[in-house]
Amino acid sequence: MIVETAGLTKRYGENTVLSGLDLKVAEGSVLALLGPNGAGKTTTIRILSTLTRPDEGSARIAGFDVVRSPAAVRGVISLTGQYAAVDEEQTGRENLLMIARLRRFRRSAARVRTSELLERFQLPDVADRRVRTYSGGLRRRLDLAMSLVARPRLLFLDEPTTGLDPVSRTTMWDAVGDLVREGVTIFLTTQYLEEADRLADRIVVLDNGNVVADGTADALKNSVGGARLDLTFPSCEDAARAHVLVGGVTDGPTVSVPSDGSATHLHRVLDDLLTAGVRPDRVSTHRPTLDDVFTTLTGAAA
Amino acid sequence: MTVTLTLVGRSVRLSRRNLDLVIMSIVLPVMMMALFVYVFGGAVTAVESYVNYVVPGILVLCTGYGASSTAMAVADDMGRGVVDRFRSMPISAFAVLTGHVTASVARNAVATSAVVFAALLMGFRPPASPVAWVLAMGLLLIYVLALSWLTAGFGVVARSVESASMFGFFMLFLPYLSSAFVPVSTMPPWLRVVSEHQPVTPVIETVRALLTGSPVTSGWLAPAWSGGLLVVAFPLAVWLFRRISQR
Numbered sequence: 154m155i156v157e158t159a160g161l162t163k164r165y166g167e168n169t170v171l172s173g174l175d176l177k178v179a180e181g182s183v184l185a186l187l188g189p190n191g192a193g194k195t196t197t198i199r200i201l202s203t204l205t206r207p208d209e210g211s212a213r214i215a216g217f218d219v220v221r222s223p224a225a226v227r228g229v230i231s232l233t234g235q236y237a238a239v240d241e242e243q244t245g246r247e248n249l250l251m252i253a254r255l256r257r258f259r260r261s262a263a264r265v266r267t268s269e270l271l272e273r274f275q276l277p278d279v280a281d282r283r284v285r286t287y288s289g290g291l292r293r294r295l296d297l298a299m300s301l302v303a304r305p306r307l308l309f310l311d312e313p314t315t316g317l318d319p320v321s322r323t324t325m326w327d328a329v330g331d332l333v334r335e336g337v338t339i340f341l342t343t344q345y346l347e348e349a350d351r352l353a354d355r356i357v358v359l360d361n362g363n364v365v366a367d368g369t370a371d372a373l374k375n376s377v378g379g380a381r382l383d384l385t386f387p388s389c390e391d392a393a394r395a396h397v398l399v400g401g402v403t404d405g406p407t408v409s410v411p412s413d414g415s416a417t418h419l420h421r422v423l424d425d426l427l428t429a430g431v432r433p434d435r436v437s438t439h440r441p442t443l444d445d446v447f448t449t450l451t452g453a454a455a
Numbered sequence: 456m457t458v459t460l461t462l463v464g465r466s467v468r469l470s471r472r473n474l475d476l477v478i479m480s481i482v483l484p485v486m487m488m489a490l491f492v493y494v495f496g497g498a499v500t501a502v503e504s505y506v507n508y509v510v511p512g513i514l515v516l517c518t519g520y521g522a523s524s525t526a527m528a529v530a531d532d533m534g535r536g537v538v539d540r541f542r543s544m545p546i547s548a549f550a551v552l553t554g555h556v557t558a559s560v561a562r563n564a565v566a567t568s569a570v571v572f573a574a575l576l577m578g579f580r581p582p583a584s585p586v587a588w589v590l591a592m593g594l595l596l597i598y599v600l601a602l603s604w605l606t607a608g609f610g611v612v613a614r615s616v617e618s619a620s621m622f623g624f625f626m627l628f629l630p631y632l633s634s635a636f637v638p639v640s641t642m643p644p645w646l647r648v649v650s651e652h653q654p655v656t657p658v659i660e661t662v663r664a665l666l667t668g669s670p671v672t673s674g675w676l677a678p679a680w681s682g683g684l685l686v687v688a689f690p691l692a693v694w695l696f697r698r699i700s701q702r
Contacts, residue, residue: 202543203542203543204539204542204543224545227543227544227545228545230543232539232540232543234536234539234540236536237536238535238536238539238540239537240465240469240537242469242473243465243468243469247468251461251464252544254457254458254461255457255458255461255462255544256544257457257458299540
């Protein structure tokens with residue numbers, strides 16, 4: 154386990170931000186911490202990356218205690234925070250060189266590593282421009298590149314795509330995918346279900362400092378119930394008649410019926426309707442999305 | 456060592472690229488000197504050569520103001536997440552403060568040279584020996600170091616760059632309540648008490664005595680003030696910086 158926490162608790166005055174978080178993350182996996190604003194996502198990352206001390210409980214990164222051996226922990230991790238931690242008045246290249254030198258690369262090795270990372274994140278064209286002139290997407294890419302200078306075993310990404318346009322978001326996702334293939338463990342927080350669904354092996358849903366769900370995207374979806382059939386009719390009257398025949402709930406011309414998602418069930422419902430002479434215009438099966446999971450578990454509008 | 460040098464290089468580069476800062480720390484003192492020499496200087500008859508009298512005061516004002524810009528540089532870093540990145544790396548992150556303080560000293564060295572050069576053009580003819588110059592500059596160096604560390608600590612706790620800039624205004628006005636521009640003897644008695652005993656006065660008096668070749672009457676008071684401030688300010692800044700990790 155590269156991350157192991159036990160009873161992690163953090164309070165700010167009266168406000169309990171984390172209450173007894175227990176978490177284990179296997180090396181080489183991707184964990185997404187999902188939750189609404191104020192759920193404790195950033196606080197968790199800040200504690201695990203040695204920026205904040207917990208009030209109670211303990212956390213180990215690669216076997217090192219975050220409070221007792223912060224220096225050892227820092228040698229294993231890299232942090233890409235919520236706000237791009239780049240120097241606006243330095244160029245992209247200068248930012249990378251600076252980090253490489255701080256990571257104790259020799260001058261020539263620092264230059265080589267910088268060029269590699271500029272290439273990898275498609276930044277060579279803007280490398281010698283000041284970061285002030287970069288778009289949000291470029292800035293994020295540089296930020297991520299800076300986190301990878303020393304090839305971390307564990308990378309924290311705090312809301313890596315918040316505020317990015319769709320193209321930049323996809324680029325970030327691809328970059329994260331490459332890292333996973335290289336064996337880097339990723340610990341990310343997000344408010345976007347799509348992001349968690351796409352990147353993570355495992356999703357932990359956090360609400361008010363508590364874990365309210367933990368599992369793969371599929372397991373979470375199943376936990377809020379099975380699939381449902383949406384049958385749309387030409388008129389509300391037809392829908393009302395169908396409702397009497399197959400049950401479920403009506404919403405205007407649409408009737409939603411709980412289903413196990415199987416073809417047999419679909420066939421039986423349609424048979425019942427056609428026998429009674431009620432013909433739906435459209436049928437769709439609907440698997441629960443992470444949105445449904447989120448809404449059900451946190452009671453928040455996702 | 457590489458870490459500290461890298462962060463010094465960073466701070467120097469950042470301050471060189473901050474045009475406002477360069478202008479404010481050089482042009483402002485030169486303009487103030489011109490103002491005092493040419494506008495008010497004629498009316499001040501209490502001293503023999505006003506330009507010789509006022510230049511040490513301007514130097515102390517300019518270094519005090521210049522050093523306090525460290526607060527803004529530090530506050531800017533604290534607010535941006537850059538410090539979080541440094542703190543999550545296996546380096547002693549307070550070297551970022553050392554970087555800013557060193558850059559502040561370098562900036563002040565440039566500004567002081569510019570002010571001395573401009574002063575010479577305006578008729579400043581100090582009869583000081585080279586040894587006296589070295590001593591005067593040495594005292595200013597300690598003064599700048601002490602104030603830079605003090606303001607670095609202020610920058611750590613300031614909530615924003617704007618509030619961090621308050622320190623600069625304070626340092627800009629403090630020398631007015633001293634012997635910087637007019638002899639203290641011309642002030643009302645109650646103000647004289649304040650002016651004679653505030654920390655900037657002995658620094659100004661000592662630099663002036665050294666540069667004009669008159670005896671240093673305040674003795675070790677100025678180095679003691681500045682050195683004492685440095686001894687307190689450095690650990691204070693480091694402690695404040697470390698303390699944020701417990702929040």
